[in-house]
Amino acid sequence: MPILDIAGLHKSYGSTEVLRGVDLQVNTGELVCVIGPSGSGKSTMLRCCNLLETPTRGRITANGHEVTSSAVNINHVRQDIGMVFQQFNLYPHLSALDNVSLALRKVQRKPRDEADQLAQAALEQVGLGAKAGNRPAELSGGQQQRVGIARAVALKPHIILFDEPTSALDPELVEDVLNVMRDLRQRGMTMLVVTHEMAFAHAAADRVVFMDGGVVVEQGTAAEVFETPREPRTRSFLARYGSARS
Amino acid sequence: MQSFVQNFFNLEIYAAVLPYLLQGLWTTVWLSAIVIPLGAAAGLALALGLTQSAGRLVRGAIVVWVDFFRAFPPLVLLILIYFGGPFLGVELNKVSAVVLAFVLNNSSYFAEVFRAGLEGVDKGQMEASRSTGLTRAQALRHVVVPQAVRNVLPDLVGNGIEIVKLTSIASVVAIPELLRSARDAQSLVFNPSPVMLAALIYLALLWPLTRWLGRLEHRRARA
Amino acid sequence: MSGDSGFLFTFFNLAVAKQYWPAIGMGMLVTVGVGLAVVATGTALGLALAVLRSFGLRLLALPIVVFADVMRSLPPLVVMIVLYFGLPALGLPMSAFAVTWVALSLVLAAYAEESIWAGILAVPPGQLEAARSTGMGWWQGMRCVVLPQALRRAVPPLTNRIIATTKNTALGSVVALNEILNNAQGATSHAGNPTPLVMASVAYLIVFMPLVFASRGVERRWGRA
Numbered sequence: 001m002p003i004l005d006i007a008g009l010h011k012s013y014g015s016t017e018v019l020r021g022v023d024l025q026v027n028t029g030e031l032v033c034v035i036g037p038s039g040s041g042k043s044t045m046l047r048c049c050n051l052l053e054t055p056t057r058g059r060i061t062a063n064g065h066e067v068t069s070s071a072v073n074i075n076h077v078r079q080d081i082g083m084v085f086q087q088f089n090l091y092p093h094l095s096a097l098d099n100v101s102l103a104l105r106k107v108q109r110k111p112r113d114e115a116d117q118l119a120q121a122a123l124e125q126v127g128l129g130a131k132a133g134n135r136p137a138e139l140s141g142g143q144q145q146r147v148g149i150a151r152a153v154a155l156k157p158h159i160i161l162f163d164e165p166t167s168a169l170d171p172e173l174v175e176d177v178l179n180v181m182r183d184l185r186q187r188g189m190t191m192l193v194v195t196h197e198m199a200f201a202h203a204a205a206d207r208v209v210f211m212d213g214g215v216v217v218e219q220g221t222a223a224e225v226f227e228t229p230r231e232p233r234t235r236s237f238l239a240r241y242g243s244a245r246s
Numbered sequence: 247m248q249s250f251v252q253n254f255f256n257l258e259i260y261a262a263v264l265p266y267l268l269q270g271l272w273t274t275v276w277l278s279a280i281v282i283p284l285g286a287a288a289g290l291a292l293a294l295g296l297t298q299s300a301g302r303l304v305r306g307a308i309v310v311w312v313d314f315f316r317a318f319p320p321l322v323l324l325i326l327i328y329f330g331g332p333f334l335g336v337e338l339n340k341v342s343a344v345v346l347a348f349v350l351n352n353s354s355y356f357a358e359v360f361r362a363g364l365e366g367v368d369k370g371q372m373e374a375s376r377s378t379g380l381t382r383a384q385a386l387r388h389v390v391v392p393q394a395v396r397n398v399l400p401d402l403v404g405n406g407i408e409i410v411k412l413t414s415i416a417s418v419v420a421i422p423e424l425l426r427s428a429r430d431a432q433s434l435v436f437n438p439s440p441v442m443l444a445a446l447i448y449l450a451l452l453w454p455l456t457r458w459l460g461r462l463e464h465r466r467a468r469a
Numbered sequence: 470m471s472g473d474s475g476f477l478f479t480f481f482n483l484a485v486a487k488q489y490w491p492a493i494g495m496g497m498l499v500t501v502g503v504g505l506a507v508v509a510t511g512t513a514l515g516l517a518l519a520v521l522r523s524f525g526l527r528l529l530a531l532p533i534v535v536f537a538d539v540m541r542s543l544p545p546l547v548v549m550i551v552l553y554f555g556l557p558a559l560g561l562p563m564s565a566f567a568v569t570w571v572a573l574s575l576v577l578a579a580y581a582e583e584s585i586w587a588g589i590l591a592v593p594p595g596q597l598e599a600a601r602s603t604g605m606g607w608w609q610g611m612r613c614v615v616l617p618q619a620l621r622r623a624v625p626p627l628t629n630r631i632i633a634t635t636k637n638t639a640l641g642s643v644v645a646l647n648e649i650l651n652n653a654q655g656a657t658s659h660a661g662n663p664t665p666l667v668m669a670s671v672a673y674l675i676v677f678m679p680l681v682f683a684s685r686g687v688e689r690r691w692g693r694a
Contacts, residue, residue: 089593093621152602448542
């Protein structure tokens with residue numbers, strides 16, 4: 001059974017329809033990359049998965065919970081779905097350690113010591129164990145995003161959603177974050193990543209999904225989509241972006 | 247309910263006292279019209295002294311002066327000047343006492359606002375204008391101060407609104423502004439309606455200004 | 470102007486001072502007491518209103534906005550007078566202390582609500598989203614992530630407004646509250662000498678100068694978010 005199952009997802013803002021029927025599945029341990037032009041609805045689809053956006057129609061099931069049902073306990077479900085944001089969204093008034101441990105303490109009710117230990121471990125995992133006491137303002141963009149990843153990882157979710165995690169980073173800082181993501185993949189984390197990093201998607205993804213105009217146009221293995229795209233829209237998008245980046 | 251309306255919104259009494267209150271409103275308006283420019287000018291002078299003067303003594307004195315009048319309740323200042331003056335042999339008429347007290351009090355708030363505005367203007371502005379040969383005073387007058395004023399316009403307007411509200415304090419020394427007129431009327435009709443009507447008039451006057459102020463602040467926050 | 474001894478005799482009369490300093494001292498207690506009460510209830514009410522407003526319900530937000538606008542448009546003295554004369558007419562007589570306290574609390578609450586609300590608006594929505602994405606409830610997210618940041622931004626305007634409001638406790642003298650000014654005025658007319666007024670001025674400075682200095686320190690520490 002797939003960890004994440006999106007069926008017939010529609011989303012409209014007033015009279016503007018952003019998602020026009022998206023079907024997508026993510027299996028355990030997969031790294032799925034979603035690519036596509038701006039405005040294709042990629043981020044909106046991602047944000048529907050943990051109900052940061054409310055779908056207009058459709059069904060989303062994650063970890064066996066029906067996210068779109070009216071009876072769902074969304075706070076409970078969100079502990080099992082991690083999210084990493086394009087703008088990091090770290091809490092500026094807390095240290096890196098507290099950023100990571102906050103949910104452990106407040107949501108999972110873990111005692112301070114245990115939460116801090118788990119948080120420290122998560123920071124070590126992303127290579128920032130030494131920066132636990134620093135505030136976000138004292139960290140580079142890449143370091144902040146890695147703290148964001150640690151914050152998501154610390155709750156031990158079954159799947160992590162990445163919303164353009166490197167788009168707000170200076171180019172030289174992107175690779176550090178991608179390395180952390182590759183490492184997560186090695187450890188068996190299921191990941192759904194919306195990204196513009198084509199080289200990363202090509203090399204690391206198990207499956208690639210191309211979205212345009214609010215629908216999934218094409219999906220397949222990385223090799224299939226990048227090297228032998230079937231759809232003309234896919235081809236023209238890849239031609240513009242290039243399937244490999246230097 | 248009936249007695250509530252009788253006591254607070256008695257239309258007959260409203261009609262009877264309205265002319266009297268409107269005279270009081272006029273006093274409120276011209277009193278504000280005198281105090282605001284004087285306070286602003288004094289505040290600007292203090293702020294300029296604070297930011298432009300190199301002497302630590304001068305700046306220290308200004309800081310003490312400003313903090314002193316920020317800490318001193320305006321009503322107490324008014325009473326002190328009004329009742330204490332005669333003992334000094336200085337016969338200040340009521341209006342002068344009020345104006346003096348209000349300007350002393352309010353210029354310190356204006357000073358803080360202008361100081362923030364002046365400090366918010368980039369140093370490069372002064373450098374650029376001096377480099378074209380303008381004197382210090384000219385650079386201040388034509389380049390720096392106009393920008394400072396534009397930056398803190400909402401705070402200046404806010405302070406102006408505060409002064410209009412401040413005039414109600416003058417009622418204590420029987421200046422016939424709006425609140426005084428209302429209280430005089432009230433003692434004649436034995437009914438709190440006049441005071442309620444005065445409150446409504448204050449609202450009619452100041453609420454639109456407060457809303458406008460909110461828009462100014464909103465515009466500045468977005469810029 | 471009168472000679473030096475005349476000036477001192479008039480305004481710094483030690484005999485008068487000795488007789489009336491207890492009254493001024495009692496007045497200081499009342500001033501400080503009312504001031505503390507007003508700050509406590511005013512900021513608490515303002516915070517509560519700002520939080521209620523952040524629920525996002527128009528039915529709730531509208532009366533709060535109206536309250537804040539009205540209380541910021543009316544001179545505090547007018548609010549006080551309306552309550553002072555109006556409440557007995559409604560069958561709710563209130564002591565001078567209570568009238569002063571309620572009136573100034575309502576005014577401070579309005580300003581506090583606006584400052585804190587502005588602070589809440591200034592916190593990027595991504596902050597609450599991030600908190601909620603880790604499974605925190607709305608109130609948890611507000612309490613742990615949004616409000617701490619919002620309050621930090623609200624500190625400079627709030628401290629200024631607190632100073633202004635507590636100075637307005639002097640207005641309580643108009644409704645016969647036995648605070649510093651009232652007692653001083655009584656003493657002045659009783660003694661026929663304005664020394665008590667000078668004592669009152671000193672008393673106010675003793676109470677409020679430290680407050681002004683403290684606020685500069687608070688602004689410097691918290692102002693840089």
